Amino acid sequence: MDHHLENLSVESCRKARLSKDPRFDGQFFVGVITTGIFCRPICPAVSPQEKNVRYFDSAIRAVNAGLRPCLRCRPDSAPDSFAWKGTQTTIERALRLIDAGVMSGDNGLSIEALSERLGIGSRYLRQLFNKHLGTSPKQYAQFRQLMFAKQLLHQTDLPVVQVGLAAGYTSIRRFNEVFKDTLQLTPTELRKKRSNTQPLAVNDNGSGRGLSLSLQLSYRPPLNWSHLSEFYQLRMVDGMEWLNDLSYGRTFQLGSAKGFFEAVHHPEKNRFKVTIHLSDTQDIVQLKDIVMQIRRLLDLDADMNKIQSSLASISLISNQIKEGLRLPGTWSAFEAGCRAILGQQVSVTQATKLLNCMVKANGEELSLSGRTLRMFPTPDKLAKANLDELKMPGARKAAINAFSLYVATNPDADLDEWLTIKGIGPWTVAYAKMRGLSDPNILLCTDLIVKKKVLKMYELDRLSVDAAETGKPVNYGALTESLRQQATPWGSYLTFQLWNLT
Structure with missing residues (x-):
């Protein structure tokens, strides 16, 4: 067969x-x-x-x-999963762009334009998709739209028109045609056939303009919730983020869309119930991107068994792997960059205090669903801020201003281009890639904690193997380069494993 x-x-x-x-x-x-x-x-x-x-x-x-x-x-x-994920950089970039909607809507990119953005030929891009997915980029984009629409039809009471808009369709007629041709049911027929289980409610927050809805987001176990929540707790911004034993929430802005979400963990079902509150019903067009961001933030698509098996082959850490360590993301690379700058040469506790002061002084207030919350400051706002509330060297304040101005004027710049900004070094860029983009392959070799843990493990390992080697100088650069090669493409997960060693 x-x-x-x-x-x-x-x-x-x-x-x-x-x-x-x-x-x-x-x-x-x-x-x-x-x-x-x-x-x-x-x-x-x-x-x-x-x-x-x-x-x-x-x-x-x-x-x-x-x-x-x-x-x-x-x-x-189902959680997203491709067997080659983490190793095929070009097609992963293509999938991220398509999932972000660059081929959707009236102004969506053509395959030729997408290929140019990726720096490859359109023929080669088609070959990659055919090899790994058995389909074309255009068909994949359409399929992703339809599957997201199907999820909304199953799990919410959003009107079919809004479901189509949320999935990236500007024509309800086209939405119905494509849905029927691909999934053999119209959206209305599918909704009638869904389970008798009560769908999750949708409402307008009582304002007539806003919108709230809930979705179930699955993951593959194991997921170490205690680690994830402790990591967020230590770095939490009051009014912008909140936590309890089984949930995490925060405000967000994506394009023109503003709101907040709460993710409640249901470990027995390997999923989160995520409730999203939008300040305006028109922001429904951003819903797919918002859901994708939440999945990235909580690292719900990671294949932990595959990652842990790979890391366990590294002798230096093989017996100390902690199960289910995910990558706790930030909402944006800009936010991650700000956190990294504020964390330069200070403890995590001190960096978090500075971050709270900066957000309180410069973040916009958001009143929604009976709550008053705070947004992370925009690049435009921080570019012009005096930052007098921050008790830190003027050079780092200047770095925040310069960095914010650069991002405000170059929002789509590659993160490596941040290195041209005074006060931004390789560690800051690497940290932003790891937490702001969820790049899976960032081993923070220059991080002080990582360096101490690596050297300690190496000395213990060397002592147990050959006592004659003790006392000889360690070439840390060669050691970490070897670790980087062994950990690829999961260097970020090795970083978190090292951070969590006792």
Whole structure:
């Protein structure tokens, strides 16, 4: 029987679906040829006979094979996963741009324009998509729009017109046509067929202009919530972020959209219930990007078993790997850059105090859903701020001003270009990439804590292997370069493992 798998064996898929192992959720999909549907491996329905099953490494391959998504397990809700993720830089960049909506709407980029932005030829881009996804960039973009729309139809009571807008369609007629052609149901028909489970409410915040809605965002275990929440707690900005035992919330701005979200952890179901509050119903067009940002912020699409297995092969840390350490993101690279500048040469506690002062003095107030909160300051605001509230050297204040001005005038600049700004060094840029972009491959070799932990482990390892080596000088550069190569493409996760060593 024909199966579309690159990195999982058919036997592995068979065992995973029969055991409904959540660690494989999103890594492959189960097509049932007798019913014409495809499911997640965790689908609660009775498992079909193996002779009636085909396996696919992506949902779009299953759709292209003529199957429709299961209405019970909802493949649109599975965590994203590609076996090559973290190693194929060019196509990952392409996927990020497409997922961000650059090919959607009336002004969406053509394949040629997207290829030019990526610095490759359109023919090569098509070849990459065909090899890894079995489809074209345009079909992938359309599929992502439809699957997000399907998620909203299942989980909210948003009107179909708003669902289409949120998914990136400016024409409701076109939305209905594409939905029916691809998923074999119209949006209205799918909503009628959804589970009898009460959908999550949508309301307008009582203002007539705002909008609130809730979605379920799944992940593959393990997820170390205690680490994630402790990390955010130590760096939290009052009024902009808040935490309790099982939830994290914060304000955000994306384009013209402003609002806040709360993510409540349900570990027994391997998912978060995320409630998003928007200050204006017109901001629904930004919803897909906002949801993607929240997934990135909480690192919900990481394949921790794959990452941990890779890091465990590094002898220096193999016996000290902590399960489920995710990358806690910031809302933007700009915010991460500000946090890094304020953290130069001071403790995390002191940096957080400075950050709280800066946000309180310069962040806009947001009144929404009966709460008064604070936004992170915009680049324009901080570029002009005197920053008198900050008790730190004038040079670092000047760096904040210069950095903010640069980002305000060059919002799409590559982060490496920040190095031209006085007061911005490689550590600051690397930190911003790791937390602001969630780059998975940043090993912060120059970080003081990382350096101390690496040297300590190396000395212990060297002592246990050969006492004669003790006392010889350590070439830290060569040591960390070796670590970097061993950790690739998961250097950021190694950084967090090192930060959390006891």
